[in-house]
Amino acid sequence: MPAFTPPPLPSDDKRWKIVNGTMRKNGFARYALIETLHTVQSAFGYLDDDSIRFVARSLRVPLSQAYGVVTFYHYFSLKPPGKHTMTICTGTACYIKGTDKLVAAAEKRLAIPQGQTTADGKISLMTARCVGACGRAPVVLTDGELVGQMTGEQMLEQLERWAVE
Numbered sequence: 001m002p003a004f005t006p007p008p009l010p011s012d013d014k015r016w017k018i019v020n021g022t023m024r025k026n027g028f029a030r031y032a033l034i035e036t037l038h039t040v041q042s043a044f045g046y047l048d049d050d051s052i053r054f055v056a057r058s059l060r061v062p063l064s065q066a067y068g069v070v071t072f073y074h075y076f077s078l079k080p081p082g083k084h085t086m087t088i089c090t091g092t093a094c095y096i097k098g099t100d101k102l103v104a105a106a107e108k109r110l111a112i113p114q115g116q117t118t119a120d121g122k123i124s125l126m127t128a129r130c131v132g133a134c135g136r137a138p139v140v141l142t143d144g145e146l147v148g149q150m151t152g153e154q155m156l157e158q159l160e161r162w163a164v165e
């Protein structure tokens with residue numbers, strides 16, 4: 001049987017690399033379905049048709065099964081997140097460089113817990129477990145753009161800019 005070649009990433013948004021990393025770590029095995037959907041949810045804040053299709057195709061599970069999982073667990077959301085997304089890496093390297101404090105500061109500024117979107121729909125606050133740029137810790141993704149050596153001040157400035165748009 002020819003070796004399986006996973007489909008290309010849907011776009012060059014860095015968050016797909018995180019999703020792909022979860023699947024690769026599991027050898028693109030079907031049992032990685034829930035964990036992978038979890039990664040999509042935590043990186044993007046929700047799952048849309050494209051992301052569900054991409055995961056299903058990559059893991060070779062029927063689309064109906066992937067949708068079945070997404071609709072069964074309340075944790076998963078099919079609703080689009082805010083206009084902007086701040087994804088803070090909480091992997092080990094970033095954590096020891098203080099991203100827990102970034103998460104706390106963002107939660108305070110936005111008055112929402114991580115994983116949620118502000119009531120005005122402007123900003124979603126997400127976390128990810130290692131985005132593969134540990135050498136640049138602490139790392140955040142602002143709308144999928146990787147920013148290394150992020151300070152609390154810079155992050156709050158970015159949130160401010162988005163909030164007044």
Ligand code: FES
Nearest residue numbers: 089091094133134
């Ligand atoms: S732990 Fe943050 S990039 Fe690896």
